Every structure is written in structure tokens, then in C-alpha cells.
Amino acid sequence: MKMASKFTLLFLPLLAYIVNAQEPATFDIGNYGVKPDANIAEALSCAWKEACAATTPSTVVVPKGTFMLDQVKLAGPCKAPIELQVQGTIQAPSDYNDLPDKDAAWITIHYVDHLTVQGGGVFDGNGKEAWAKNDCGTNPDCVKLPTNLSFNFITNSIIRDVTTQDSKNFHVNVLGCKNVTFQQFTVSAPGDSVNTDGLHISRSEGINVTDCVIKTGDDCISIGDGMKELHIEKITCGPGHGISVGSLGRGATEEDVTGIYVKNCTFIGTQNGIRVKTWPSAPAELKITDLHYEDIIMDNVENPIIIDQAYCPYNQCKLDSPSLIQVSQMTVKNIRGTSKTPVAMTFACSEAKPCENVEIGDIDLACSGTEGPLTTKCANIKPTLVGKQNPPICA
Numbered sequence: 001m002k003m004a005s006k007f008t009l010l011f012l013p014l015l016a017y018i019v020n021a022q023e024p025a026t027f028d029i030g031n032y033g034v035k036p037d038a039n040i041a042e043a044l045s046c047a048w049k050e051a052c053a054a055t056t057p058s059t060v061v062v063p064k065g066t067f068m069l070d071q072v073k074l075a076g077p078c079k080a081p082i083e084l085q086v087q088g089t090i091q092a093p094s095d096y097n098d099l100p101d102k103d104a105a106w107i108t109i110h111y112v113d114h115l116t117v118q119g120g121g122v123f124d125g126n127g128k129e130a131w132a133k134n135d136c137g138t139n140p141d142c143v144k145l146p147t148n149l150s151f152n153f154i155t156n157s158i159i160r161d162v163t164t165q166d167s168k169n170f171h172v173n174v175l176g177c178k179n180v181t182f183q184q185f186t187v188s189a190p191g192d193s194v195n196t197d198g199l200h201i202s203r204s205e206g207i208n209v210t211d212c213v214i215k216t217g218d219d220c221i222s223i224g225d226g227m228k229e230l231h232i233e234k235i236t237c238g239p240g241h242g243i244s245v246g247s248l249g250r251g252a253t254e255e256d257v258t259g260i261y262v263k264n265c266t267f268i269g270t271q272n273g274i275r276v277k278t279w280p281s282a283p284a285e286l287k288i289t290d291l292h293y294e295d296i297i298m299d300n301v302e303n304p305i306i307i308d309q310a311y312c313p314y315n316q317c318k319l320d321s322p323s324l325i326q327v328s329q330m331t332v333k334n335i336r337g338t339s340k341t342p343v344a345m346t347f348a349c350s351e352a353k354p355c356e357n358v359e360i361g362d363i364d365l366a367c368s369g370t371e372g373p374l375t376t377k378c379a380n381i382k383p384t385l386v387g388k389q390n391p392p393i394c395a
């Protein structure tokens with residue numbers, strides 16, 4: 001009896017310590033003097049710094065409620081895995097002039113290994129005023145608006161169950177990341193919001209985007225140069241401009257794109273379904289290889305499939321010298337549903353670098369518009385055709 005209580009006295013605190021050490025430490029911004037509707041930039045930075053310095057896994061909590069945030073950069077490296085748990089709504093100032101650093105994103109998370117972002121909350125970019133002022137499509141000297149969220153140089157991480165809405169510009173910019181999964185990640189902005197790409201991913205490797213609903217005014221997902229091994233699965237896109245590789249070729253220092261897998265996705269009323277766009281009269285001599293599109297439903301999509309190697313919006317370039325980008329090892333399989341315009345598929349490959357090793361099959365598209373029948377447009381491509389081909393492909 002005596003022995004037992006001595007034992008308990010000695011070892012219970014130790015046991016409690018061990019159990020505690022395995023429980024992630026929690027850094028709730030509510031404990032950093034923050035009140036709803038106040039700017040949380042400083043509280044969030046402080047909580048992050050302490051969590052990041054902890055030698056055991058830790059969690060930064062943004063509790064339920066609506067919080068204002070002017071801008072923040074959350075940096076690693078951290079000493080242990082770290083979680084950002086957003087339960088409430090984090091809201092950006094409506095005027096972008098209120099962002100202290102206009103060259104940076106609204107929220108930047110960078111140089112972190114083993115990051116988890118989750119919690120069911122919302123990143124609200126509050127972009128309605130900014131969209132009205134955005135003329136970047138036509139004005140090269142336009143004011144560059146901030147991206148909602150930037151994930152730069154993040155590794156072995158997961159971002160899930162959060163929403164980004166009404167970004168002033170691109171919703172999410174993913175750069176230099178490796179082994180990162182976006183899951184049940186919702187993007188929500190009106191179809192007429194300007195330049196609000198859902199996710200823009202570039203110069204990254206091993207990125208998975210699964211089970212996401214993306215509604216926005218520009219590309220649902222756009223894939224930039226230097227992308228390797230990107231798996232996009234079970235995405236519902238619309239409104240929006242589809243899932244796009246590019247535009248590529250404009251920058252002289254761009255890198256090849258390889259290993260893009262788009263599977264089991266649905267496009268609803270979008271401008272495009274799957275798209276590749278490269279600029280003519282552009283310096284970059286690149287390769288886009290291993291592009292695989294499979295099991296895709298098109299629901300009233302204007303251009304279900306479009307490979308456009310003469311991409312030149314607003315006549316910003318000359319069309320006389322063809323794109324130097326080579327598209328090869330592409331498969332397009334099991335595409336069903338409806339096309340809103342009569343040209344259901346466009347394969348406009350470059351005269352200088354025709355598309356190579358392309359396999360297309362099991363295509364079954366009907367016309368949802370008033371003009372028909374459906375056709376395909378092909379240039380500088382000799383695809384291998386398999387299975388059903390409705391409409392006829394490159395016939």
C-alpha cells in the first residue's frame with residue numbers, strides 16, 4: 001500500500017508529462033489579446049512564432065468568429081510539425097491600399113515542413129471592390145492585386161477543409177512546394193470576378209488536389225512552368241475557365257512541365273474543360289510531357305478540350321512565329337457530357353513542334369447549345385484513336 005502510493009506520487013507527474021508531450025500544444029490567438037473585428041496580424045504572428053519554436057507538434061488556432069487581418073507572413077522552418085487551425089473567418093481589408101506590403105500576398109506561408117492547415121474556416125479576400133478596378137487583361141501597367149494565399153516552399157504538408165472566397169486576385173499561389181495535398185479545399189468567387197484563378201501551381205513536385213469544389217471567375221486550377229507530378233482528382237469546377245496548363249512560353253527562363261494527371265473531374269458550365277495554352281512568338285523552348293486526362297464529365301462546357309498553341313489574348317503578341325513548346329505523351333480518355341459550342345475539341349498544336357504520341361479515346365459528347373453537329377479542330381497532330389469517338393476526331 002505504502003509502496004503503491006509512493007509509486008503513484010513519483011510516476012504520475014512523469015506519466016502526465018509524457019501524455020502532455022504527445023498532445024499538440026495549442027496557441028489560440030484568443031490568448032494573444034485579440035478581439036473579434038480587430039486586426040489579428042500581430043496576434044497571429046506571435047502565436048505562430050511560439051508554435052513554430054516549440055519542439056513538439058503544435059497548433060495555432062483561429063477560433064470561431066470573424067477576424068480582420070491586414071497581411072501576414074508565417075515563416076518556417078519550425079522545430080516540429082505545425083498546424084494552422086482556422087475555425088472562424090479571416091477577412092482581408094476591402095481596399096488593397098490597406099495591405100502594408102503591396103508586392104506580397106495577403107497571407108504567405110513559407111519554408112515550412114509538415115504543415116497542416118484545416119479547421120473548417122474561411123479565408124475571405126473581400127475582393128469585390130478590387131475586381132472592379134482590375135484591368136490587367138488589357139493594361140500592361142495595371143496595379144497588381146494581391147493573391148489571397150501563397151504557399152511557398154512548403155513540404156510534406158496537407159491543406160484541407162478550409163475555404164478561400166472572393167480573393168482580390170489569384171486565390172492560391174503554390175510555388176516551390178513538394179509533397180503537398182490539397183483536400184476538400186473550397187474556392188468560392190463569382191463567375192464574373194476578374195483574374196481570380198483558384199489554385200495556381202508552379203515549380204512544384206508531387207502535389208495532389210482532391211475532392212475540391214472550385215467556383216471562380218478564371219481558371220479553376222492553372223498550372224505554371226516547372227510543375228512535376230501533379231494529381232488532380234475529383235474536382236468540381238464551375239463557374240470558371242477550367243483546368244489549364246499555362247499559359248506558357250512567355251518567360252525566357254521557364255521550365256518544363258511533366259506528369260499532370262487530371263482524373264474523375266466534373267466541369268459545370270465552364271468556359272473550358274481541360275486546356276493547354278502556349279504563346280506564339282515567345283522565347284521559351286519547353287517540353288510539356290505526360291499529360292493524362294481521364295474520366296471527365298463536361299456539363300454544358302463551351303470548349304470541353306482545347307490545346308491552343310497560338311494563345312494570344314487581346315492581340316498581345318504576333319502570331320507569325322509559332323510556339324516553340326512541344327506537347328507529347330498525352331492521353332485523353334473517357335470524356336462524356338455536353339459541349340455548349342459546336343467545336344467540342346480543339347487540338348491546335350504548333351507548326352514548329354507538332355504534338356507527339358497523343359492517344360484519344362472513349363469520347364462521347366453531345367451538343368447542349370443550339371448549333372450543331374459537334375466537330376473537332378486539329379492542326380499539327382496525328383493522334384492514335386481508340387474506342388468511341390463522338391464527335392469524330394481530326395476526321
Ligand SMILES: *[C@@H]1O[C@H](CO)[C@@H](O)[C@H](O)[C@H]1NC(C)=O
Pocket residue numbers: 114155156157158179180
Ligand atoms: C508526404 O507528406 C505526408 C504528409 O505530411 C507524409 O505523411 C509523408 O511521409 C510524406 N512523404 C514523403 C515521401 O516524405
Ligand SMILES: *[C@@H]1O[C@H](CO)[C@@H](O)[C@H](O)[C@H]1NC(C)=O
Pocket residue numbers: 179180181206207208231
Ligand atoms: C498523390 O496521388 C498519387 C496517385 O493517387 C499517389 O501516388 C501519390 O502518392 C499522392 N501524393 C501525395 C502527396 O499524396
Ligand SMILES: *[C@@H]1O[C@H](CO)[C@@H](O)[C@H](O)[C@H]1NC(C)=O
Pocket residue numbers: 234264265266295296297
Ligand atoms: C468519381 O468517383 C466517384 C467515386 O469515387 C464517383 O461516384 C463519380 O461518379 C466519379 N466521377 C466521374 C466524373 O467519373
Ligand SMILES: CC(=O)N[C@H]1CO[C@H](CO)[C@@H](O)[C@@H]1O
Pocket residue numbers: 103104105108144145146147150169170173
Ligand atoms: C498577382 C499577384 O498579386 N501575385 C502576387 C502573389 O504573391 C506573390 C508573393 O507571394 C507576389 O510576388 C505576387 O506579385
